[in-house]
Amino acid sequence: MSNEILMEIKSVDRTYVDANNHTVDALKDINLSIRRGEFLSIIGPSGCGKTTLLRLLAGLDVPESGVITLEGEEIKGPHPDRGYVFQQGSLFPWLTVEKNIATGLKARGVYKKHKNEIAQYINMIGLDGFEEVFPHQISGGMAQRVAIARSLINHPVALLLDEPMGALDAFTRADLQDKILELWKKNETTMILVTHDVEEALYLSDRVVIMSPRPGKISEIINISLPRPRQKNSQDFMVMRSSILEKLHLASTIPQVEYNI
Numbered sequence: 001m002s003n004e005i006l007m008e009i010k011s012v013d014r015t016y017v018d019a020n021n022h023t024v025d026a027l028k029d030i031n032l033s034i035r036r037g038e039f040l041s042i043i044g045p046s047g048c049g050k051t052t053l054l055r056l057l058a059g060l061d062v063p064e065s066g067v068i069t070l071e072g073e074e075i076k077g078p079h080p081d082r083g084y085v086f087q088q089g090s091l092f093p094w095l096t097v098e099k100n101i102a103t104g105l106k107a108r109g110v111y112k113k114h115k116n117e118i119a120q121y122i123n124m125i126g127l128d129g130f131e132e133v134f135p136h137q138i139s140g141g142m143a144q145r146v147a148i149a150r151s152l153i154n155h156p157v158a159l160l161l162d163e164p165m166g167a168l169d170a171f172t173r174a175d176l177q178d179k180i181l182e183l184w185k186k187n188e189t190t191m192i193l194v195t196h197d198v199e200e201a202l203y204l205s206d207r208v209v210i211m212s213p214r215p216g217k218i219s220e221i222i223n224i225s226l227p228r229p230r231q232k233n234s235q236d237f238m239v240m241r242s243s244i245l246e247k248l249h250l251a252s253t254i255p256q257v258e259y260n261i
């Protein structure tokens, strides 16, 4: 990972007005520098603004005040240079695996020129032989791989992952975590992952950002220096996991928050 700053979030606020006409401070004075090529996870209790922050990075929403830049340019809207993967259900059900991945290229207007790359990305996500299959015929983990390939084929500088493993069973989740690590290394894409899972954040990340709610703020940024491949049952890993859990509980003002550990 380089020390070059890819994205910069400066003094960002985002408020919403809820159904009862109350103002919700979803994000308050967020400052964060994201380095090119790093794996960054954002973790925190429900409602602390994780998705709001990811949507701002994607350009799907704009800050109330403050600024977010990518390579020094202000982010003003969505762009294929920032891929976005949702928790589930983001594939077009009427298109095959191959055609779903092709929509990434079509969105960029480069389908004809780059369609021969689709096979390479299908191979990269380990789905050779599934080209002509429809989303309802594959597992949730396979569908998430397709959603990731659809973004990666556009060579994004950053991939924004909003709990992509949240709806998967434990075995499939662990499998997809390893695939995401492999894709990260191969493509050198900056990864920004929102997760509720402490173990997942610790297994994958160079840095873990802990957020706290009401207002949504960054309460701590932790550097993870454990060597890779990380062993989830090693002493060092478990000590670090307990430490992050403790910080999360301190960051949370909501009683009875549940985490996957």
Ligand SMILES: Nc1ncnc2c1ncn2[C@@H]1O[C@H](COP(=O)(O)OP(=O)(O)OP(=O)(O)O)[C@@H](O)[C@H]1O
Pocket (backbone or CB within 6 Å): 016, 017, 018, 019, 024, 025, 026, 044, 045, 046, 047, 048, 049, 050, 051, 052, 053, 216
């Ligand atoms: N469109 C909206 N209108 C009103 N309030 C909103 C809207 N979107 C988000 N909020 C509120 O802003 C706060 C932050 O929401 P956000 O979804 O970013 O949190 P989160 O940390 O991603 O939560 P979760 O982990 O449950 O997905 C919450 O209090 C939420 O209710």
